[in-house]
């Protein structure tokens with residue numbers, strides 16, 4: 001009788017030991033797949049900048065931003081209609097003439113590098129010189 005009981009409790013102890021070893025292992029495995037899905041804009045750093053366009057420049061013409069930031073550019077004109085184009089990003093917006101409001105462009109600074117922008121609306125003799133750059137570092 002005592003021998004059989006001993007055997008049973010030994011088996012039970014062994015089973016418990018195995019279970020204790022398996023539980024943390026399987027819990028660790030369950031946590032792994034949920035990591036890649038947090039791609040919302042919540043928690044993204046946002047940087048706002050006001051840029052003024054006038055014949056024939058943008059002020060500021062150089063904007064620095066940290067990689068991973070959402071850059072919100074509010075554009076106004078100090079004279080006529082201009083344009084704001086970032087050729088590498090398929091961004092192109094009309095900047096309304098002075099007194100007609102502003103336009104907002106959101107630039108997602110995903111990659112490091114220099115991203116040139118330029119006026120996309122013929123505005124006079126110096127139109128082609130009207131450009132600037134966003135530097136993502």
Ligand SMILES: [Cu+2]
Pocket residue numbers: 082083119120121122123124127128130
């Ligand atoms: Cu122009």
